[in-house]
Every structure is written in structure tokens, then in C-alpha cells.
Amino acid sequence: MKKQKEIIVHFSITIIGVFFILLLIPKESIFGSSTDWFSQHVQIADTLRTSIYEHGLFYDYVDLLGGGQNIYAFSYYGLFRPDLLLSLLLPAVAMKDIIITYMIFNFILSLNLLYYFLKQHKIDMIPALIAVALLALSSFVFHSHRQIMFVNYMPYLILSMIFIDRIFTKKCSYPLIISSMLIILHSFFFSVSSFFVLGIYFLYNFYTYNYSLKRKEDRKLLWKFIICILLGIMISVILLLPTGLVLLEHSRCDGIFDPNILIPDISYKNLLYDKYGMGLTMIAWIGLCLGLRNKKNRYLSIGLMLCLTLPIVTYLLNGTLYLRAKIFITFLPLLLFVIAHSINDLIKHPIEKFHPWILLFFLPLLLSDNLSVIVTDIVICLLVLILYHITKRPITLLLCISYPLVVCMENNAMEDYVTKKSYQNATSIKEDQTLSNYTFDSNYRFDDIRYTLSNVNYAATDMKRTTMYTSINNSIYNKFFYDIAYNAIPTRNRVITSLQNNYIFQELMAVRYLYTNKNYTPYGYKTVCENGKIRLLENENVLPIAYATSNVISEQTYNELTYPNSLDALYRYTIVNNSSKTPSKSTITKTNTTFNEVSKDDTLSYSMLDDKIKIDSSDKSKLKLQADETLENKMLLIQFDVKDISNIKTKDLSISINGVTNKLSSKNAPYPNNNTTFTYILSADEAIDTLNITFSKGEYTLENISIYELPYSTQKKDSITALDTIKSDSILKGSIDVEEAGYFITSLPMQNGYEVYVDGKKQEYETVNKAFLGFSISEGKHEIEIKFTAPGKSIGATVSVVAIILVAAYIIIERRGYYENNN
Numbered sequence: 001m002k003k004q005k006e007i008i009v010h011f012s013i014t015i016i017g018v019f020f021i022l023l024l025i026p027k028e029s030i031f032g033s034s035t036d037w038f039s040q041h042v043q044i045a046d047t048l049r050t051s052i053y054e055h056g057l058f059y060d061y062v063d064l065l066g067g068g069q070n071i072y073a074f075s076y077y078g079l080f081r082p083d084l085l086l087s088l089l090l091p092a093v094a095m096k097d098i099i100i101t102y103m104i105f106n107f108i109l110s111l112n113l114l115y116y117f118l119k120q121h122k123i124d125m126i127p128a129l130i131a132v133a134l135l136a137l138s139s140f141v142f143h144s145h146r147q148i149m150f151v152n153y154m155p156y157l158i159l160s161m162i163f164i165d166r167i168f169t170k171k172c173s174y175p176l177i178i179s180s181m182l183i184i185l186h187s188f189f190f191s192v193s194s195f196f197v198l199g200i201y202f203l204y205n206f207y208t209y210n211y212s213l214k215r216k217e218d219r220k221l222l223w224k225f226i227i228c229i230l231l232g233i234m235i236s237v238i239l240l241l242p243t244g245l246v247l248l249e250h251s252r253c254d255g256i257f258d259p260n261i262l263i264p265d266i267s268y269k270n271l272l273y274d275k276y277g278m279g280l281t282m283i284a285w286i287g288l289c290l291g292l293r294n295k296k297n298r299y300l301s302i303g304l305m306l307c308l309t310l311p312i313v314t315y316l317l318n319g320t321l322y323l324r325a326k327i328f329i330t331f332l333p334l335l336l337f338v339i340a341h342s343i344n345d346l347i348k349h350p351i352e353k354f355h356p357w358i359l360l361f362f363l364p365l366l367l368s369d370n371l372s373v374i375v376t377d378i379v380i381c382l383l384v385l386i387l388y389h390i391t392k393r394p395i396t397l398l399l400c401i402s403y404p405l406v407v408c409m410e411n412n413a414m415e416d417y418v419t420k421k422s423y424q425n426a427t428s429i430k431e432d433q434t435l436s437n438y439t440f441d442s443n444y445r446f447d448d449i450r451y452t453l454s455n456v457n458y459a460a461t462d463m464k465r466t467t468m469y470t471s472i473n474n475s476i477y478n479k480f481f482y483d484i485a486y487n488a489i490p491t492r493n494r495v496i497t498s499l500q501n502n503y504i505f506q507e508l509m510a511v512r513y514l515y516t517n518k519n520y521t522p523y524g525y526k527t528v529c530e531n532g533k534i535r536l537l538e539n540e541n542v543l544p545i546a547y548a549t550s551n552v553i554s555e556q557t558y559n560e561l562t563y564p565n566s567l568d569a570l571y572r573y574t575i576v577n578n579s580s581k582t583p584s585k586s587t588i589t590k591t592n593t594t595f596n597e598v599s600k601d602d603t604l605s606y607s608m609l610d611d612k613i614k615i616d617s618s619d620k621s622k623l624k625l626q627a628d629e630t631l632e633n634k635m636l637l638i639q640f641d642v643k644d645i646s647n648i649k650t651k652d653l654s655i656s657i658n659g660v661t662n663k664l665s666s667k668n669a670p671y672p673n674n675n676t677t678f679t680y681i682l683s684a685d686e687a688i689d690t691l692n693i694t695f696s697k698g699e700y701t702l703e704n705i706s707i708y709e710l711p712y713s714t715q716k717k718d719s720i721t722a723l724d725t726i727k728s729d730s731i732l733k734g735s736i737d738v739e740e741a742g743y744f745i746t747s748l749p750m751q752n753g754y755e756v757y758v759d760g761k762k763q764e765y766e767t768v769n770k771a772f773l774g775f776s777i778s779e780g781k782h783e784i785e786i787k788f789t790a791p792g793k794s795i796g797a798t799v800s801v802v803a804i805i806l807v808a809a810y811i812i813i814e815r816r817g818y819y820e821n822n823n
Contacts, residue, residue: 040077114333126343139279241793245752265310279411280404283404487499492673512538564637737781
């Protein structure tokens with residue numbers, strides 16, 4: 001009978017959990033955010049699936065994104081996640097559907113595992129259900145459709161806690177190896193804090209049940225725990241080692257060390273309300289305080305309170321990158337374990353009189369920024385406790401989840417969910433029959449410039465792109481993208497390499513094909529396919545991905561140049577380590593063209609003062625300027641600084657010119673782009689005679705304004721010999737007939753792992769054009785082959801194989817010992 005009752009409870013948790021998820025999804029939308037969920041998690045997984053079909057599961061190089069990148073630059077999103085591996089068996093199923101289904105499965109599984117875990121600790125049904133409800137209403141559900149790697153490890157973390165219990169009941173410990181490995185494979189970043197939580201939980205059990213390190217038998221339990229975690233890590237070294245080497249190669253710091261890191265943070269943002277923290281409410285804090293009543297849980301409650309209030313813990317668990325509350329999501333199962341025990345104790349041992357520690361209930365009230373929210377929350381909690389005290393019915397305590405439900409619904413309602421229509425539009429490349437019938441030259445690249453964010457990681461077969469958005473970013477390529485080629489920054493995070501119109505960059509990066517829904521056509525491109533408002537453009541005059549040339553200048557010569565002459569040199573020459581050639585006079589000139597107002601919105605006013613322009617835009621505003629002379633066969637380079645911004649503390653500032661957008665992120669942005677100098681490289685298939693400018697809301701000043709003209713040139717294209725490529729497993733392979741000794745140039749971003757062979761012999765290579773792979777080459781016919789091996793992969797694979805053998809041996813030894821002890 002008891003077993004049937006538990007089955008009914010688990011069934012009810014499942015049904016209610018699924019219904020709750022469906023309740024959150026707006027009409028005509030899907031269970032995913034239009035920000036990181038779509039642009040990173042879904043798109044990267046889909047592109048990786050495409051690449052795996054093309055190259056195999058254990059390939060090292062993704063040529064479809066960022067000009068070509070080490071695959072481990074994308075491992076933050078889980079290269080070996082079960083849902084990604086499952087998707088390989090379901091090619092006809094959209095990646096979004098697989099990820100949504102898997103995250104809902106993880107959500108429901110986590111709720112059921114938590115209930116099972118708590119019942120194993122003799123927690124009554126009502127306290128256990130309250131804990132399960134709090135997990136469902138925490139930031140766990142929010143990130144199931146926003147940042148899935150924040151939470152996709154959750155069921156395996158709870159499983160690991162269940163398997164730790166098995167260590168103390170003298171049952172097999174080896175399942176902990178598998179669960180710890182699954183935590184890493186889902187989210188290696190959060191595995192650090194997950195293992196920290198597991199360590200706390202193990203020590204809690206160890207000392208709660210009076211084990212001692214002085215006893216040999218007890219020390220065996222500690223060693224079992226350590227060995228299982230280490231073996232789980234060792235199996236994952238095939239992921240961890242190459243990823244770690246990529247991190248070291250392209251390390252960056254997103255924040256500045258703050259001396260306040262040593263000062264306790266008593267704002268309780270890590271615990272309360274924040275969807276990028278735990279997202280819980282006052283019932284969680286009260287549960288922690290009630291944990292002080294129980295001698296068994298007292299030190300665990302104190303430990304959790306300290307972790308939540310000491311910034312040094314946050315800093316260390318975030319890998320010393322920043323102070324972000326997201327890392328405490330891993331603490332949810334342990335915290336809810338304490339809360340469930342506290343409510344269970346409250347039912348069995350009601351509070352009969354006032355105790356001084358009860359005053360701790362009200363501590364957040366004194367320190368919270370949002371007084372009305374926390375007052376409402378505390379009042380509801382106290383009313384529930386009073387009602388329970390009067391009725392003595394435990395079921396009344398379920399009312400304590402009412403305010404968490406309100407907070408959860410509000411947090412999730414603010415989500416910008418992906419609509420079915422927007423998803424279909426952004427992923428229409430694969431469905432576009434005009435593209436499927438068109439023959440693309442694999443020696444060149446393709447870019448989709450319809451959107452600045454949502455599809456930067458989306459690529460179909462053979463459509464090599466220059467854009468990407470991954471947290472482990474190629475710093476060399478990123479610097480070239482924005483600081484050398486001067487692409488405009490349209491997003492608040494400059495880690496996102498998002499392409500707009502930049503003819504110099506497009507020519508250098510072999511962007512022969514552009515997929516666009518915009519009215520304008522960049523210089524050199526012609527419409528070759530059309531599907532309604534969407535057009536495929538082609539420019540046959542861009543450089544190929546690999547070629548030979550003698551039209552070079554030295555890097556030292558280039559480094560002596562400043563903007564805009566550096567752009568002119570990049571446009572007309574190839575930059576190599578050493579060259580005695582002297583560049584000809586720059587073709588860039590300051591424009592003599594004057595731009596006059598044609599029209600402007602009533603919401604915009606501006607004034608000129610000492611070569612500065614003061615902008616006052618009460619809303620998003622448009623301004624149209626007309627040139628007194630048309631710019632025939634010339635690019636227009638515009639640059640200015642943005643200063644004295646009235647609302648930059650809370651709002652992003654953006655300015656668009658002829659469809660090219662620059663943005664300066666607000667000061668409260670998680671990853672500020674620090675883009676205070678806006679640069680625009682404008683080109684068109686017709687003469688430029690109009691500037692259509694859009695200003696975002698705010699008051700600000702434009703200073704150091706410069707406008708230059710740069711004639712279109714074929715100098716670089718006319719002086720090259722393209723590589724005649726053949727299809728192979730290598731990054732590039734083919735033959736070339738070099739007329740004059742010079743350099744073999746590629747637009748493959750520089751990174752560790754390349755191997756170059758010329759006529760079968762290994763060749764030294766260097767960085768060319770400030771960011772790409774190249775090498776000197778002699779006159780004559782040559783066979784070229786460029787390979788890539790992810791650094792650390794071979795060692796990582798060896799360690800993982802050895803670990804699997806050790807795990808097998810560990811299981812055999814443990815099971816033999818278990819049977820001997822029970823016979």
C-alpha cells in the first residue's frame with residue numbers, strides 16, 4: 001500500500017510538473033528564450049550536429065563558424081551531452097525539439113529524484129512536497145529555457161547525493177562515478193561548485209553519523225568518495241583537458257578584482273528572488289534559520305549561510321572570473337534538504353515559545369533593497385506558520401509556496417520567448433529551396449546578415465561562416481574582427497562576432513555569399529537568388545580562403561600606421577612578419593562632401609558646438625542626411641566617440657547608419673562591450689549619397705568626428721593565385737602553381753593545433769594579416785595540406801580510456817567485497 005502511494009505521488013509530481021511547464025509557454029511561442037537559449041544552445045548544437053555528420057563524432061575543427069575554430073571552443077555548451085548525442089540518431093527531428101524535450105525531462109526527473117531522496121531520509125510527505133515545489137519554482141525552471149547549462153546537470157547532482165548515501169549504507173559506491181561524469185559532460189563549469197556541494201554533503205553525513213578519520217574502516221568511506229569523484233573526472237578528461245588548454249590559450253577577464261570580495265554580502269541576492277541566483281523566497285531563509293534548532297543540521301545551516309554571504313566563495317566557485325550568483329544554483333538540492341528537514345522538525349516539534357534566533361527571520365527585512373516585496377513575503381510566511389499553529393494540520397504548510405509561485409510566474413513572464421514564427425524565419429536557410437538548388441563554391445564563405453544575434457551560430461552543410469558566439473572565444477580572431485577590421489559592434493557583448501556590412505572584412509574573409517532581407521546591396525554583390533524579401537547575394541571578386549601572393553608588407557610597417565591608414569594597408573596588402581617592401585601612398589582621403597538634413601523625427605534635436613554634436617533624442621529617432629556630392633566607387637568611413645551619455649547606467653546606446661549598428665552597453669550589463677568609439681565602413685552597389693541615421697533614446701555627445709573616403713580597389717585580388725582545393729579530411733588540401741615566391745595566405749584564424757605540409761614535408765607557419773595562418777612559399781607547383789589536432793585531445797583520450805579500465809576494475813573489486821561481506 002505504501003509503495004502504491006509513493007507511485008501515485010511520483011505520478012502526480014510528473015503530471016503537475018508538465019502542466020506547469022505548459023502554463024509558462026505563451027501562445028504561439030516555444031519553451032526557449034530568444035537570447036542565449038536560441039543564439040547559443042540551440043544553434044551551436046545544431047551546427048555541431050551538422051559538422052558531426054560531415055566529419056565524424058571525434059573531429060577537432062569546426063569550419064562552419066568563426067572562420068574555423070577548435071571544436072573545444074564550444075565545449076562550454078556540452079560537446080558530449082546526451083541530448084546532442086541522441087540528436088545524431090534523429091536527424092529529421094529539429095534540434096530545438098530535442099533540447100526542449102530533454103530539458104523538460106531533466107526538470108521532471110529532478111523533481112522526482114529530490115522527492116525520492118528526501119523520503120529516503122525519513123522526511124514526511126508534506127515537507128518533501130514543499131521542497132519539491134520550491135525546486136520547481138526556483139531559477140531552475142527559468143534557466144531550463146534560458147541558460148540550460150546553468151541547470152541541465154541538476155538530476156545528476158541529486159543522483160550523486162543519493163549515491164553518496166549508498167556509501168554510508170555499505171552498498172556499491174561506483175554509481176557515483178557515472179553521475180559525477182554526467183555532471184561534467186552536461187556542464188563542466190558548474191561541475192566545480194557541484195563537487196563542492198557533494199563534498200559538503202559527504203562531510204555532513206560523515207560527521208553526523210559519528211564517523212571518524214581515526215578509524216581505518218571510516219577512512220575507507222572517505223577514500224571511496226574521493227576515488228569515485230576522481231574517476232568521474234578522469235573519464236571526462238577527453239573533454240576537460242582540450243577545453244582547459246583552449247581556455248588558457250584565449251583567456252580573458254570579464255571583471256576586475258574587487259577588494260570588497262572579502263567583505264560579507266548580506267543583501268541575500270544569491271538566495272532571494274533573483275532569477276540569476278537561486279530565485280527562492282523568504283520560506284527558504286526561514287527554513288535555514290529553523291535548521292538552527294536541529295543539532296543534526298545546525299552546522300550545515302550555518303555553513304550554507306556563510307557560503308551565501310561570503311563573496312570569496314562566489315568568486316572561487318566562479319573560477320575567479322567574476323562575482324555571479326548563478327553558481328549557487330548548484331546549492332539548491334542541499335539547501336532544500338535542510339529546508340525539508342526544518343519543516344519536518346517543525347511538524348514534529350512545534351515552536352512553543354519565543355527564541356532569540358527567531359529574530360533572524362527578519363534580518364533580510366533590514367537589508368533588502370525591495371522593502372515591499374520582502375514585507376509581503378514575510379507576512380505570508382508568518383500567516384502560514386500561525387495558521388499551522390492554530391490548525392495543527394501539516395497540509396496548511398503547503399500554502400507557503402504561494403508567494404514563490406507568484407515570484408516564479410513573474411520572473412518567467414518577463415522572458416522573451418522565441419515565437420514559432422521568429423524561429424522559422426531565423427532557421428529558414430535549410431528550408432529555402434533557392435539555396436538548396438544553388439551550387440556554392442567551398443573555397444569561399446557564406447554569411448547570414450539578416451539578424452545581429454539570433455543566428456550567428458547557425459550554419460548549414462558547407463556554409464562556412466565568419467560569425468560565432470561562444471563564451472570560450474578566440475581572442476586573436478575577436479581582436480581582428482573588431483579592433484583591426486573595424487566591424488561595428490551591434491550587441492552589448494563584444495564576444496559575439498556578428499557581421500554587418502563591411503566590405504574590407506568581407507573581401508579578406510572570402511565572404512562570397514550573403515543571405516539578406518535588407519533593402520541595400522553592398523558593393524560588389526549581385527542578387528543571384530530571390531525568395532520573397534530574402535535574397536542571396538554573390539560577389540565573385542572576394543579573396544578565396546587560401547591563396548599565394550607576393551603583394552605583402554611587414555607587420556612592423558603596418559604597426560606604425562594608425563586608423564584610417566591601417567585599414568587602407570589591410571585592404572590593399574597582405575601583412576606578414578618580414579618584408580622589405582614599402583607600401584605606396586595611402587588612398588584614403590578626408591571627405592570634402594557636406595551632408596545636409598533632409599528630414600528628422602520630432603523626437604530628435606541636435607546642435608553643433610566646436611566640432612561636437614549634441615544629441616537629444618526623447619525616443620528612438622531617425623535622421624536623413626543628403627550629400628552635396630555623390631561618392632562614386634568609394635567606401636565611406638565614419639568614426640566618432642560617444643560621450644556624456646545621460647542614461648548609460650541603465651540603457652544601452654545605439655546608433656545605426658545605413659543599416660550598420662554600433663552599440664555601447666549600459667554600465668550594468670553583465671559583459672560590457674566598452675564600445676565608446678563607433679566606426680562605420682559603408683559601401684553600396686550604387687553611389688553613396690544619403691545617410692539614414694537612427695539614434696537611440698537619450699542625451700549624448702558625438703566627438704572627434706571623422707569622415708574618410710576609400711576608393712574600391714582590385715589590387716589584392718589581381719595579385720593572388722588561388723589554391724585549387726580537393727575534398728579531404730584535412731582543413732585544406734590542394735595544389736597551387738606559384739608564379740613568384742612569396743607567401744601562402746589563409747583566412748583560417750590563428751590558434752594552437754595546426755600542422756602544415758608542403759609537398760609532404762612539415763612546414764613552419766606564422767601569423768599573417770595579424771590573425772591568420774600563413775607561411776612563405778617558393779615559386780613553382782606545390783601540394784599543400786593543412787591539418788588540425790586539438791591540443792590535449794590525444795592525452796585526454798588516453799586518460800579517459802585508462803579511467804574506464806580503472807572503473808571496470810573498481811567495480812569488480814567492490815562487488816567482490818560486497819558479496820564476500822554478505823555471504
